[in-house]
Amino acid sequence: MRRGNLPFKHKFELLPEGGAHVIGKMIKLFKVKEKQREIAENANGRAPVRKQSAGExxxxxxxxxxxxxxxxxxxxxxxxxxxxxxEVTIRPDEGYYLMGVFVFTFQVSPMYPHDAPKVKCKTKVYHPNIDLEGNVCLNILREDWKPVLNINTVIYGLHHLFTEPNYEDPLNHDAAAVLRDNPKQFETNVKRAISGGYVGSLFFQKCVQH
Incomplete structure (x- = not known):
């Protein structure tokens, strides 16, 4: 499949002030608890806690x-x-998928960041770049992955798929053809899918946020 470079020309709104700080505090708490557990287990004569891999x-x-x-x-x-x-949950606030809720699973290898994370969409979605099994067509998860990239980059890439789906790089060829040839029909199909209904012979569970 042909893939272009992921554009970053769009401005994205960030978490409310302090959001990143909260995540940082959570990670620090995890590390403190891990150290406390290691000390306790060593005091009890147990084997030392497994060392974290470079990927972790x-x-x-x-x-x-x-x-x-x-x-x-x-x-x-x-x-x-x-x-x-x-898991990462995306709730697009613009574009075809406005009001939908889409959940992605991330599985990160101990070889990270030399290996890209494995990402799948848990939510069945009518999308040219996501197939019905949840596989995601995103260049930075495959041939364009580099160790300098990170989880934040991947999340913004997934976000971009919902603001600008790409019919030139399809996994769902039927959806891609409709987007290319009849954008209005594509918009109708997406709304029908996220509201819970059939697109052709395929049924999609409702995934609209309340």
Whole structure:
């Protein structure tokens, strides 16, 4: 598939003041608790706690420095002991997908940042760049990934897919063809899908925020 470079010409609104600070405090708390547990287990004669991989250390740094769009939240369903698996929820406030709620899972390898995170969309969505199995077509998750990129970059890339879906780089070829040939029909199909209904023979669960 042909992919262009991800543009960053758009201005994104950031979290309310203090949002990144809250995430930083959360990561510091996780580290303090981990150190306390290590001390306690060593005092009890247990084996030392496993050392964190370089990928985990880099991920902790990336998360503590997140500067998310206001439409985006991050959560850790497995708790503080597993920061390598987390979910990102995007609620677009403009474009075709306005009012929708879309959840992505991130699985980060110990080889991060040399390996890109694995990202899938949990929400079934009618989108030219996301297929019905949740695979995401985003250049920086594949051939354009570089170790200098980070989780924040990926989240902004996902956000961009909802503000400017790209019919030239499709995973869902039917959706891409409709966007290319009949944008008004594409808009109708997206609204039908996120409101809960059929697009052709495919049924989509409602994913509109209240």
């Amino acid at each position: 250390l880099r991920l902790h740094k990336d998360i503590s420095e997140l500067n998310l769009p206001k439409t985006t939240t991050i959560s850790f369903p497995n708790g503080k002991d597993d920061l390598m698996t987390f």
